[in-house]
Amino acid sequence: MADTASNAIPRAAGTDMRSLLRRLAPFFGTPLNAALTIVLLWLMARFGWLLLDWAVLKAAIFPAEPETCAGTSGACWSFVIAKSGQILFGIYPPTERWRAGLVCVLIITTLVASARPSAWRPSLGLVWVGMMVVVLWLMGGGFGLATVPTSSWGGLPVTLILTVFAIGLGFPAAILLALGRRSALPVVRTLSVLFIETIRGLPLLSLLLVASILLPLFLPDSLLPDKFVRALIALTIFAAAYLAEVLRGGLQSIPGGQSEAAEALGLGYWKTQRLIILPQAIRIVIPALTNTIIVMIKNTSLVLVVGLFDLISSGKAALSDPAWPAPSTETFLFIGLIYFALAFSFARFADFLERSGAEKRG
Amino acid sequence: MKDVESQKDRSAAISIENLGKSFGDFQALRNVTLTVAQGERIVICGPSGSGKSTLIRTINRLEQHQTGRIVVEGTELTNDLKGIEKIRSEVGMVFQHFNLFPHLTILENCTLAPVWVRKLPREEAEETAMHFLRKVRIPEQAGKYPGQLSGGQQQRVAIARALCMRPRIMLFDEPTSALDPEMIKEVLDTMIELADEGMTMVCVTHEMGFAQAVADRVVFMDSGQIVEENQPAAFFSAPRNERTKLFLSQILGH
Numbered sequence A: 001m002a003d004t005a006s007n008a009i010p011r012a013a014g015t016d017m018r019s020l021l022r023r024l025a026p027f028f029g030t031p032l033n034a035a036l037t038i039v040l041l042w043l044m045a046r047f048g049w050l051l052l053d054w055a056v057l058k059a060a061i062f063p064a065e066p067e068t069c070a071g072t073s074g075a076c077w078s079f080v081i082a083k084s085g086q087i088l089f090g091i092y093p094p095t096e097r098w099r100a101g102l103v104c105v106l107i108i109t110t111l112v113a114s115a116r117p118s119a120w121r122p123s124l125g126l127v128w129v130g131m132m133v134v135v136l137w138l139m140g141g142g143f144g145l146a147t148v149p150t151s152s153w154g155g156l157p158v159t160l161i162l163t164v165f166a167i168g169l170g171f172p173a174a175i176l177l178a179l180g181r182r183s184a185l186p187v188v189r190t191l192s193v194l195f196i197e198t199i200r201g202l203p204l205l206s207l208l209l210v211a212s213i214l215l216p217l218f219l220p221d222s223l224l225p226d227k228f229v230r231a232l233i234a235l236t237i238f239a240a241a242y243l244a245e246v247l248r249g250g251l252q253s254i255p256g257g258q259s260e261a262a263e264a265l266g267l268g269y270w271k272t273q274r275l276i277i278l279p280q281a282i283r284i285v286i287p288a289l290t291n292t293i294i295v296m297i298k299n300t301s302l303v304l305v306v307g308l309f310d311l312i313s314s315g316k317a318a319l320s321d322p323a324w325p326a327p328s329t330e331t332f333l334f335i336g337l338i339y340f341a342l343a344f345s346f347a348r349f350a351d352f353l354e355r356s357g358a359e360k361r362g
Numbered sequence B: 001m002k003d004v005e006s007q008k009d010r011s012a013a014i015s016i017e018n019l020g021k022s023f024g025d026f027q028a029l030r031n032v033t034l035t036v037a038q039g040e041r042i043v044i045c046g047p048s049g050s051g052k053s054t055l056i057r058t059i060n061r062l063e064q065h066q067t068g069r070i071v072v073e074g075t076e077l078t079n080d081l082k083g084i085e086k087i088r089s090e091v092g093m094v095f096q097h098f099n100l101f102p103h104l105t106i107l108e109n110c111t112l113a114p115v116w117v118r119k120l121p122r123e124e125a126e127e128t129a130m131h132f133l134r135k136v137r138i139p140e141q142a143g144k145y146p147g148q149l150s151g152g153q154q155q156r157v158a159i160a161r162a163l164c165m166r167p168r169i170m171l172f173d174e175p176t177s178a179l180d181p182e183m184i185k186e187v188l189d190t191m192i193e194l195a196d197e198g199m200t201m202v203c204v205t206h207e208m209g210f211a212q213a214v215a216d217r218v219v220f221m222d223s224g225q226i227v228e229e230n231q232p233a234a235f236f237s238a239p240r241n242e243r244t245k246l247f248l249s250q251i252l253g254h
């Protein structure tokens, strides 16, 4: 060992060259590979340059006024800057926008603070319930704040609230459904299967339309929840059904000996599930859960069909201002970037969880 | 008459009468009657599929019996959940495949049930756990995860985990048959120590040396029935039943 190490030092430069060549081999090893590499490099350079030219070099950025964009062939970022408030917060009353902004900060802070496994204790559940209550108060008003009806909510806070509430309420429901589907009681099992299969069989769009159009036909006004709440319920049960099936896969992969050992120690059904089965099952299905949750984050944009102003619809509304040249590519790129940041950071977080779990068990 | 019977139940650790159990059409146990006195050590043996596991698992209700009666430490096993939980917290069980909880450390494996079932304060549960981990001679592994231990070490942790509930009875279902030969001894030694301390034990095992050393009685099962039971010396030297003779010749033959 020591010998090879001391030998390696004088040859360091040589091995560096050689390892570089070895790393390049897959790209240039055969004529075909070399040709493909060169073509791809050329395409990347070409489109990279076009993008750079459009997005940066020729872009109209300051001042954030319609005239700035007039003669340019590049991106009209000044529109996005001027309209960022409207894109981010939709038709929320401009004087109250600080509240909507605070809601976004609050939700994101809570998410980040909950990320470390060491923070996972029962009190975290209380923090979340508290956060949800404060969020609803800030958004909706009352108790000293001006009332803002849900029909005036819009933009990023709507997307965040729908995502966090749908998954935050859907996940516990999914756990119950997944356990119900494996229950020894036939009634519980049948009801869980019926619920899961019905919801999975329907497109989310139709669920949202049922919630917003059909429900008002059957329910008297006094019993009818707010349109926002109806859309949220539709998203929640959709998330619950999908997450339940993902969880069931995890539950099935835990050997029967685990619950036998727990029960033999005197732990009852619920403690066995909570302390032994679910922690293992959830860890196993983290990749599939991540996937479902990311799909749900993006699914929230479908609420625009029932007339709620999420990030995408508020972007569209901003584009309809006749004073501006309506740069839709830039606007949707901006919105896309926000979605990407949300989905990507969640994916990285899930990756971190998976690896920290694997490390522990050696 | 009734009085005499319940008197007997109370003094016996386990009393099984005319037990019957079937899986669908298949009769796994028929008419099994067995009484285990306080402090008694029973070894159950028999060919594969004879119902040994099923019998031992009915004692803590991992399997539900259909006919007959089981009374454990004075509590009859019925559908009453309270009774089942009481019995389970007084009866420890060790499985063939250890069944440790892989997401918890060795120490957490041992403190889980005392904290959540017995409601012991965490420090006290940890003290008890370390006491029993020392007893099975692996206190230095307390912070590791089960996956990092050898099979023999895992099985000793499983024994310690069961002991942490301070059970009055220990059930073993082939605790050494998933182990490499060199690890069998360390587990058997732990079990022998436990027997020496007077623990009531019911062991399904084919370790005949262990049976000879510690068993008060050896029970031989075949086709869901108890075919023969006797003190180990007599059981091994003079089996009465033909099926016992055949079984012993097979198991001692190789």
Ligand SMILES: Nc1ncnc2c1ncn2[C@@H]1O[C@H](COP(=O)(O)OP(=O)(O)OP(=O)(O)O)[C@@H](O)[C@H]1O
Residues within 6 Å of the ligand: B023, B026, B028, B046, B047, B048, B049, B050, B051, B052, B053, B054, B055
């Ligand atoms: N859950 C079950 N469903 C159906 N049949 C079962 C079930 N569990 C056990 N059996 C059957 O009951 C019989 C007795 O099984 P048991 O596991 O008690 O045997 P055993 O004596 O422990 O055998 P081994 O030495 O192989 O462990 C076997 O024929 C088995 O196939």
Ligand SMILES: [Mg+2]
Residues within 6 Å of the ligand: B052, B053, B054, B173, B174
């Ligand atoms: Mg068995």
